[in-house]
Amino acid sequence: MNTTARTAHAASPESTLHFVPTAEFRQRARAALDDPQLRQSFRGAMDFLQGKRAAQFPQADELEQLRDLGEAVRQHALARLPELLERLEAKLQANGIHVHWAETADDANRIVHAIAQRHAATRVIKGKSMASEEIELNHYLVERGIDCIESDMGEYIVQLAGEKPSHIVMPAIHKTKADIAHLFEEHIPETPYTEDVDALIQTGRRALRRAFVDAQIGLSGVNFAAADTGTLWLVENEGNGRLSTTVPDVHIAIMGMEKVVAKLEHIVPLSSLLTRSATGQPITTYFNLISSPRREGEKDGPREVHLVLLDNGRTQAWADAQLRATLQCIRCGACMNHCPVYTRIGGHAYGTTYPGPIGKIISPHLLGLDATADLPTASSLCGACGEVCPVRIPIPQLLVRLRTEANRAPDEAVAHPLRGQGAKHSKREQFVWRFWSGAFAHPRAYRALRWAATRLRALAPSQQMGWTQHRTPLKPAPRSLHDLLRERDQPQ
Amino acid sequence: MSAATLDTIDTVDTLAARARMLGRLRAGAPEAASPVDALDRRIDTHYAQQREQASETLATQTARVAQFQRMLEAAHAEVVCASAAAWPAELARRLAAAGVKRLLLDTSSAEGAALVDALRAAATDLEAHGYTAPIEAWKSELFDRIDAGFTVARSGLAATGTLVVVPDANAPRTVSLVPPLHVALIHARTLHADLHAAVAAERWRDGMPTNLVMISGPSKTSDIQQTTAYGAHGPRALWVIVVTDDEDNASGTTMNVSKPGAAQ
Numbered sequence: 001m002n003t004t005a006r007t008a009h010a011a012s013p014e015s016t017l018h019f020v021p022t023a024e025f026r027q028r029a030r031a032a033l034d035d036p037q038l039r040q041s042f043r044g045a046m047d048f049l050q051g052k053r054a055a056q057f058p059q060a061d062e063l064e065q066l067r068d069l070g071e072a073v074r075q076h077a078l079a080r081l082p083e084l085l086e087r088l089e090a091k092l093q094a095n096g097i098h099v100h101w102a103e104t105a106d107d108a109n110r111i112v113h114a115i116a117q118r119h120a121a122t123r124v125i126k127g128k129s130m131a132s133e134e135i136e137l138n139h140y141l142v143e144r145g146i147d148c149i150e151s152d153m154g155e156y157i158v159q160l161a162g163e164k165p166s167h168i169v170m171p172a173i174h175k176t177k178a179d180i181a182h183l184f185e186e187h188i189p190e191t192p193y194t195e196d197v198d199a200l201i202q203t204g205r206r207a208l209r210r211a212f213v214d215a216q217i218g219l220s221g222v223n224f225a226a227a228d229t230g231t232l233w234l235v236e237n238e239g240n241g242r243l244s245t246t247v248p249d250v251h252i253a254i255m256g257m258e259k260v261v262a263k264l265e266h267i268v269p270l271s272s273l274l275t276r277s278a279t280g281q282p283i284t285t286y287f288n289l290i291s292s293p294r295r296e297g298e299k300d301g302p303r304e305v306h307l308v309l310l311d312n313g314r315t316q317a318w319a320d321a322q323l324r325a326t327l328q329c330i331r332c333g334a335c336m337n338h339c340p341v342y343t344r345i346g347g348h349a350y351g352t353t354y355p356g357p358i359g360k361i362i363s364p365h366l367l368g369l370d371a372t373a374d375l376p377t378a379s380s381l382c383g384a385c386g387e388v389c390p391v392r393i394p395i396p397q398l399l400v401r402l403r404t405e406a407n408r409a410p411d412e413a414v415a416h417p418l419r420g421q422g423a424k425h426s427k428r429e430q431f432v433w434r435f436w437s438g439a440f441a442h443p444r445a446y447r448a449l450r451w452a453a454t455r456l457r458a459l460a461p462s463q464q465m466g467w468t469q470h471r472t473p474l475k476p477a478p479r480s481l482h483d484l485l486r487e488r489d490q491p492q
Numbered sequence: 493m494s495a496a497t498l499d500t501i502d503t504v505d506t507l508a509a510r511a512r513m514l515g516r517l518r519a520g521a522p523e524a525a526s527p528v529d530a531l532d533r534r535i536d537t538h539y540a541q542q543r544e545q546a547s548e549t550l551a552t553q554t555a556r557v558a559q560f561q562r563m564l565e566a567a568h569a570e571v572v573c574a575s576a577a578a579w580p581a582e583l584a585r586r587l588a589a590a591g592v593k594r595l596l597l598d599t600s601s602a603e604g605a606a607l608v609d610a611l612r613a614a615a616t617d618l619e620a621h622g623y624t625a626p627i628e629a630w631k632s633e634l635f636d637r638i639d640a641g642f643t644v645a646r647s648g649l650a651a652t653g654t655l656v657v658v659p660d661a662n663a664p665r666t667v668s669l670v671p672p673l674h675v676a677l678i679h680a681r682t683l684h685a686d687l688h689a690a691v692a693a694e695r696w697r698d699g700m701p702t703n704l705v706m707i708s709g710p711s712k713t714s715d716i717q718q719t720t721a722y723g724a725h726g727p728r729a730l731w732v733i734v735v736t737d738d739e740d741n742a743s744g745t746t747m748n749v750s751k752p753g754a755a756q
Contacts, residue, residue, distance in 0.1 A: 041717075048718050065538055076531050082517040101510035111506065153724055154715035170715060177717050201713060201721040208725065213631050229700045239669060239711035239726020246665045246703075247627070257513065262528055264696050268688045269535060279714070282563065283652040283687075286726070287706035295702050300627040300664040311509075315516040416520075 052280025129221030166347030563653025
């Protein structure tokens with residue numbers, strides 16, 4: 001058994017993973033659109049998840065009330081974030097949990113690595129953690145000789161495939177049973193090809209069982225943290241999160257610094273919103289509430305617990321009153337499940353850890369607008385994401401705001417400049433808009449423009465950039481609406 | 493190891509990072525936050541309303557037991573309602589029928605003792621193990637040889653079909669997690685309407701145990717093509733024994749039982 005898990009991971013090409021350059025977003029989106037199997041996977045999965053969520057909220061007024069509460073709780077916490085972080089830290093320390101502050105992804109990786117080194121650890125078992133994906137922790141540790149095994153079934157599958165998650169809640173949503181059957185047959189010894197899902201899951205269980213026993217460190221994310229009791233609240237179905245945080249002697253939790261709330265009671269509505277919005281479950285199989293390391297006399301649980309508080313661009317979002325709403329997110333994934341763009345291009349096309357609508361509004365803070373300039377424009381602003389968001393993040397408005405920041409002159413002084421401000425700035429485009437708004441603001445200029453456009457319509461170019469890729473060229477009408485109406489209104 | 497030695501490696505780094513992170517947050521001092529009392533009241537009101545609307549399934553103990561059972565069964569758990577006098581024999585019979593050979597339980601609890609007695613009376617060849625040694629001493633055996641774990645829930649949540657389990661020295665966290673079968677006993681009188689009611693009634697704000705876990709079914713996953721499969725990493729099966737009358741709690745058995753060392 002021991003060798004089973006090891007061999008499987010030795011074969012994994014995971015060490016080649018890096019941040020995917022977002023500059024190639026357009027090409028990847030095109031490739032995804034041309035892949036019928038991928039589109040079928042996502043269409044089917046999104047329809048399924050939308051249906052599951054809808055069934056959990058049969059009463060509209062209860063849903064809206066609960067969303068109000070979720071929004072209020074998150075806004076209340078964000079409004080006093082510095083104070084709550086200090087209270088959380090003090091309470092956790094009093095409970096015996098070590099707290100570390102990481103400004104960047106690299107800081108967080110170094111902290112985890114230092115803890116591993118202190119314990120001479122070479123084997124880490126991981127529960128699901130998007131924060132650890134965000135900082136590319138596996139890659140960092142593997143390069144330093146530390147084996148990092150994902151134990152969430154979906155994460156395990158994408159790790160075996162040498163890929164990244166394509167969905168924040170269901171990492172392997174882009175894979176079919178057949179893909180996974182091939183993967184397991186190839187990487188896990190003594191595994192015949194089968195598309196039976198129960199058999200596949202039992203294979204995953206068997207392959208990972210020994211890894212829980214052998215790991216010296218368990219690593220997890222955190223869904224919510226309560227400042228008043230110093231409690232880390234973890235939500236899951238599989239039990240791998242509980243095993244990772246219970247069986248190894250050391251537990252390291254990584255948490256985005258925005259996830260703290262004032263009181264344990266405040267997590268009650270949030271946890272309900274999370275499970276119902278994410279997977280359409282009234283509650284998940286396990287809510288795992290951790291408040292201290294193993295105490296005197298207790299016979300299991302880690303002797304040492306660490307929490308890494310991660311900034312990595314979050315304070316930038318926080319500084320701006322409008323963009324701060326980005327941090328209300330509880331990572332349910334409902335926005336991507338309802339997004340027509342995500343449904344068509346899938347999670348990998350975005351190239352960022354967090355795909356879909358939430359990814360488009362959080363990634364510019366994590367990676368800079370220069371690396372993510374295309375993301376805020378990959379939206380029709382249909383508003384579905386904002387309508388389903390359990391904590392009422394105004395995602396469409398934030399997309400528009402990020403477009404504005406991407407098009408702002410790089411040197412323009414603003415109160416809270418974003419990293420990569422002006423990444424999409426174009427002098428020519430700015431000139432055109434200035435001309436356009438000038439023409440519309442001055443009646444005489446507008447009339448002259450109208451006159452010229454109708455008379456010179458034959459001169460309209462036949463190639464009109466992106467527009468004519470899929471559509472016939474735009475050509476001004478021979479007579480303006482003004483003229484037509486005037487003619488109609490004139491007495492015969 | 494003391495906290496001081498543990499922190500030395502990265503103290504300098506993270507203290508500087510801490511100062512910068514908090515500094516950035518303080519620089520953008522936000523508008524006055526809404527008072528916490530008002531928020532607390534809104535949450536309380538919402539859940540009071542919800543309970544009122546769902547009074548048919550939550551108001552009485554009988555209704556709560558029915559709702560609890562319905563939700564757990566929907567999550568693929570097996571639920572058995574039995575009297576305080578009848579459950580030990582009933583469970584002993586079921587364990588034997590399921591082919592359980594090694595059962596992990598807290599033999600010092602009244603419920604654990606009653607179950608051990610019933611197992612003896614049924615003359616099964618089932619071994620009852622107490623959790624006597626720390627996990628390090630017998631990790632492999634725990635993972636490979638224990639068929640079932642028995643725990644007593646502190647309370648439960650009717651609305652979602654949830655057990656509230658607070659592991660302790662005699663019934664540690666892994667009893668409800670590692671063995672393929674988890675058997676949980678819950679006294680019907682401990683059922684709360686919902687999580688909100690439990691958090692308030694049990695005054696969680698006054699201090700939390702090392703670990704508190706809410707369990708709402710056997711371990712499962714839908715990570716392969718949204719098809720739900722049970723027994724992902726935790727127990728493949730969850731049996732819940734609801735003890736419906738409590739006058740004579742756990743038959744009052746106090747008989748001494750030997751604790752076969754799990755690590756032996």
